[in-house]
Amino acid sequence: MGNQAVGKAVRMGNVSVVVVGLGAMGSRHSRYLKAVGCGVLTVDPNGSEDVHHVARVPVPASHDAWIVATPTDTHLEVMKAILRLSPTARILLEKPTCPPDEIPALVDTLKEFPKACVVVNDIYAHSPVVTKFAQGLRRISKEDSIERITIEFTKNRHRDVDNGRFVDLEYGEIGYEWFHMLSLLRAVLPSDSYEEYLQTKPSFISREMRVATSAGGLPQVELYASTDGRIGYPELAGYGYYSPSARDQIAVRNIPYGSSLRYRFVNVRFRSGAYQTLIFEPRFGVHPEYKNVHSICTGGPSGRSVSEVPGNQLETALNRQLELLTTSRPGYAEIRLPEHLHMAKLVDMLNGATSSNYPDEIAKDCHASRV
Numbered sequence: 001m002g003n004q005a006v007g008k009a010v011r012m013g014n015v016s017v018v019v020v021g022l023g024a025m026g027s028r029h030s031r032y033l034k035a036v037g038c039g040v041l042t043v044d045p046n047g048s049e050d051v052h053h054v055a056r057v058p059v060p061a062s063h064d065a066w067i068v069a070t071p072t073d074t075h076l077e078v079m080k081a082i083l084r085l086s087p088t089a090r091i092l093l094e095k096p097t098c099p100p101d102e103i104p105a106l107v108d109t110l111k112e113f114p115k116a117c118v119v120v121n122d123i124y125a126h127s128p129v130v131t132k133f134a135q136g137l138r139r140i141s142k143e144d145s146i147e148r149i150t151i152e153f154t155k156n157r158h159r160d161v162d163n164g165r166f167v168d169l170e171y172g173e174i175g176y177e178w179f180h181m182l183s184l185l186r187a188v189l190p191s192d193s194y195e196e197y198l199q200t201k202p203s204f205i206s207r208e209m210r211v212a213t214s215a216g217g218l219p220q221v222e223l224y225a226s227t228d229g230r231i232g233y234p235e236l237a238g239y240g241y242y243s244p245s246a247r248d249q250i251a252v253r254n255i256p257y258g259s260s261l262r263y264r265f266v267n268v269r270f271r272s273g274a275y276q277t278l279i280f281e282p283r284f285g286v287h288p289e290y291k292n293v294h295s296i297c298t299g300g301p302s303g304r305s306v307s308e309v310p311g312n313q314l315e316t317a318l319n320r321q322l323e324l325l326t327t328s329r330p331g332y333a334e335i336r337l338p339e340h341l342h343m344a345k346l347v348d349m350l351n352g353a354t355s356s357n358y359p360d361e362i363a364k365d366c367h368a369s370r371v
């Protein structure tokens with residue numbers, strides 16, 4: 001990346017943020033920012049927000065940062081509206097940045113506004129438990145190579161959908177968890193292997209959704225996500241949950257309608273048979289702050305040990321990314337274009353396209369340009 005952030009500390013209480021889109025995600029961001037003393041102005045056409053449209057935001061250039069948490073297919077239009085009002089705006093875009101067919105237009109918009117700063121909300125890239133997990137893996141893999149990586153993110157989203165929450169029709173299943181799962185894979189794999197992974201055509205892909213990849217120099221990798229609550233790998237992390245009812249749901253491979261259990265883990269198996277598993281939120285159902293405690297299980301033929309890592313990943317990521325945005329040089333951008341191009345190719349594969357719609361020039365662009 002050509003533009004590095006300037007490492008200057010920022011006091012969150014002094015920051016003024018416009019939050020655009022006050023649904024599930026935007027409300028969470030807004031509540032947290034208000035709690036830490038930020039000035040927050042909210043924009044949403046529904047309900048009792050401060051203003052109903054970006055064009056109504058008073059003195060747009062006076063705000064330190066903007067958060068775009070509207071449905072994915074409106075991100076680009078909202079981002080352009082902000083940049084027309086304030087070409088040097090600093091914007092945190094919810095993920096995914098935009099639908100697959102708008103990726104070229106997003107890249108063009110960044111070129112059109114060279115002083116804008118745009119970062120995609122990449123929660124797991126800033127997560128303390130993920131960093132600790134990855135450090136442990138690096139230590140083990142000096143003596144024992146990684147044989148297989150399995151990442152699962154399963155939730156039953158049907159009640160959310162019935163309640164009118166945004167549904168991703170463009171990316172489908174990929175739009176919910178894939179960006180996060182790629183972030184986790186990026187933390188686990190050495191960087192050259194991760195780049196190779198993104199370029200490698202999966203050996204198996206199904207709508208479930210399951211993507212398996214095996215290539216010469218890479219460990220076997222399988223990413224599995226279900227928004228229907230259908231558990232893929234109960235045996236890899238089910239043991240780590242404390243609540244008997246959560247363990248039951250996992251054991252029968254079915255998170256029922258209305259349950260807010262999220263079965264999320266990264267399992268790394270080594271050639272020796274040893275493994276390390278990062279389990280998110282294992283205290284679901286037994287602790288009020290379960291969303292802020294995660295565990296790392298280290299095991300092998302001789303037994304298993306567990307260590308817990310506390311921390312609010314959402315808030316940590318929001319802090320770090322707002323700090324990055326508000327202290328970076330004009331033009332700083334981190335939109336994870338390689339990940340978005342990879343996800344776009346998966347969408348194409350699922351839709352049965354014989355060749356990708358995303359020309360190599362865009363892929364080259366992401367190496368050559370600031371994104």
Ligand SMILES: NC(=O)c1ccc[n+]([C@@H]2O[C@H](COP(=O)([O-])OP(=O)(O)OC[C@H]3O[C@@H](n4cnc5c(N)ncnc54)[C@H](O)[C@@H]3O)[C@@H](O)[C@H]2O)c1
Nearest residue numbers: 021022023024025043044069070071072094095096165166
């Ligand atoms: N980072 C994460 O972990 C994470 C988690 C969930 C959702 N998301 C992303 O956040 C975005 C929003 O998802 P959600 O679940 O909060 O959706 P939601 O349906 O709960 O909320 C979307 C809100 O945006 C408002 N809106 C629509 N168009 C608007 C516009 N032009 N200007 C202002 N407001 C507008 C709607 O009225 C609604 O209140 C999506 O891109 C989604 O992929 C990210």
